Amino acid sequence: MGKGLNSFERAVWVYHLNTGSCNACDIEIVSLLTPRYDVERFGIKLVPSPRHADVLLVTGPVVKGMDERARRIYEQVPAPKAVIVVGTCGTDHGVFYSSYNTAGPVDQVIPVDVYVPGCPPRPEAIIEGVVKLWAKLESQRRGVQETAEQDAAGKEGVAL
Amino acid sequence: MAEYSYSYKIPVGPVHPGLKEPIHLSFEIEGEEVVNLDIKTGWVHRGIEYLGLQRNPIQVIYLAERICGICSVCHAFCFARAVESAAGIEVPLRAEYIRTIIAELERIHSHILWAGVAAHLMGFDSLFYYTWRVREEVMDVLEYLTGNRVNYGILAIGGVRRDITTDGAAKIRENLESYLGLFNRLVEAFVEDPSVRARTRDIGVLTREEAIETCAVGPTARASGVATDVRQDQPYCAYADLEVKAITPEAITGETRGDVFDKAVVRLFEIAQSIEIIEKCLEGLPEGKISAEDKLPRLLNQLKKASGEGISSIEAPRGEDYHYVRLEEGEANVTAWKVRAPTYANIPSWFPMMKGAQIADIPLIVASIDPCISCTDRVTVVDRKKGTTTVLTEEDLRRLCVEKTRRMLR
Known part of the structure; x- marks a missing residue:
């Protein structure tokens, strides 16, 4: 388990966004949910709306037109949030490096926390990536909590 | 007297939980029935x-x-x-x-x-x-x-x-x-x-x-x-x-x-x-x-x-x-x-299949041809003049299909 992952405090809900992927990563992600890998037993769940998600999982090289959608969807995910890129083409364009219709790899459109390279990566690699991200998300959440507590304490101080 | 239309439009996509891949479908609905359908592709076009x-x-x-x-x-x-x-x-x-x-x-x-x-x-x-x-x-x-x-x-x-x-x-x-x-x-x-x-x-x-x-x-x-x-x-x-x-x-x-x-x-x-x-x-x-x-x-x-x-x-x-x-x-x-790609040839079959269908059957009908949008989008021509995209209608698709055949024969 990654550093910083103390407990399974809460389930991690993932929203999957396809920005022009070839389906290879996408079917490997669906494989993750089905009995062979079954990540739902760890509390990792795919949700149908970005507003319910903790994690935004992005596949594909971000074709033109989808960059605007990716930004809008990223903004709809409530904080604390994290972004994971699955696949080489989302990481650095891979075979599509000289295409005229891409708006840059995912990290040029929205901030990215974890990259899972591979064309497509094996399901085990995607699980590893999600675990790393989970650790990051939990430390972020603790950070948010601490700041909130400090803020609350500060306000009380003023009130007194 | 003005004629009232009872139809309304339901946009689906390009990002939608019912779709596995980005494609934009616009349905004209009357009551529960699909009257017409418009398709806009190009969300997976990688050239x-x-x-x-x-x-x-x-x-x-x-x-x-x-x-x-x-x-x-x-x-x-x-x-x-x-x-x-x-x-x-x-x-x-x-x-x-x-x-x-x-x-x-x-x-x-x-x-x-x-x-x-x-x-x-x-x-x-x-x-x-x-x-x-x-x-x-x-x-x-x-x-x-x-x-x-x-x-x-x-x-x-x-x-x-x-x-x-x-x-x-x-x-x-x-x-x-x-x-x-x-x-x-x-x-x-x-x-x-x-x-x-x-x-x-x-x-x-x-x-x-x-x-x-x-x-x-x-x-x-x-x-x-x-x-x-x-x-x-x-x-x-x-x-x-x-x-x-x-x-x-x-x-x-x-x-x-x-x-x-x-x-x-x-x-x-x-x-x-x-x-x-x-x-x-x-x-x-x-x-x-x-x-x-x-x-x-x-x-x-x-x-x-x-x-x-x-x-x-x-x-x-x-x-x-x-x-x-x-x-x-x-x-x-x-x-x-x-x-x-095969899906390119199969997409026009959505039009007769969708007409008269219920809204709830849309995903099943979309899936019935086993669409592979990433295959299709590699070939679909979408005009991008000053950032606007033209919606491909059935007529357009057929025209493009015919034009493509002619181009290939050349």
Whole structure:
């Protein structure tokens, strides 16, 4: 388990966004949910709306037109949030490096926390990536909590 | 007096939980009924054909695989055949048989995947999990044979990159036997189950005339009673020795209605057909080389000297896949490359299927042709003038289709 992952405090809900992927990563992600890998037993769940998600999982090289959608969807995910890129083409364009219709790899459109390279990566690699991200998300959440507590304490101080 | 219209529009996509890939569908609805449909594609357009013109044929193989991750071998397969026909390369018979085996294994995985997705859309999730668990077995065999679960990288120009050893053949046989055992359970779950039948019977009907009119291909056409199959009509590779017959629902259930149920029946029984084909291929697997030219630099020089055009069409899991390639002497790169993926031919069949359908049936009908948007978007032309995109109507699609055929003939 990654550093910083103390407990399974809460389930991690993932929203999957396809920005022009070839389906290879996408079917490997669906494989993750089905009995062979079954990540739902760890509390990792795919949700149908970005507003319910903790994690935004992005596949594909971000074709033109989808960059605007990716930004809008990223903004709809409530904080604390994290972004994971699955696949080489989302990481650095891979075979599509000289295409005229891409708006840059995912990290040029929205901030990215974890990259899972591979064309497509094996399901085990995607699980590893999600675990790393989970650790990051939990430390972020603790950070948010601490700041909130400090803020609350500060306000009380003023009130007194 | 002003006339009132009772119809309203429901936009679906490009990002929507009911869709697995980005595509924009705009439905005109009256009450619960779909009156009209508009499609806007281009959300997955990566300009692959243009990229292909900057690379040599050996590199394009890997690009062709990434047109689609589900039917990855068929694009590489089709491209390799087109290049071989342009350059006059003779493929060893053993390689032809290995290609056939891999293509049929891929058909099994693709059809099981579709069955799972259809079950999921019906709300029958236990069946979805069951089919995908079963699918992992063929993925294991494909991984054993090629080294990869998806995007196998086994096709090469002039042959294949890996041989099927006796171990590999034993693994395939073991897998096929297990599938023969499971097949009856799948038939029970899809064909005999009353709830699946109630959900799919007379939904999304495509008549035989409509299928011919919209130029549908593959299982979509076969489910409407059009007995078309490239493996039967223009046999290639090992299919010439096997006498493949197109599967139509009439032969199985005794009637053809062209609905979602018939499409499921056709796909399921094609799994059984693929098992049979692979068994025959393994039996008759000839000895010999697996590649016309092992040394890549020499192959590259041979391709550089070649001049000509090549056309090839193969039966992909979703229907006829078609590639056109032109090579010119002294030019290392491919000078022209055109792909017509099966979903591109099948999308117009949505229009007759959708008319009169209920909103709740939309995802099932969309899925019934087993759409592969990443294949399609590589070929769809979308005008982007000052950032605006034109919506493709049925008329436009047909016009583009006709124009493309003319361009190819030129």
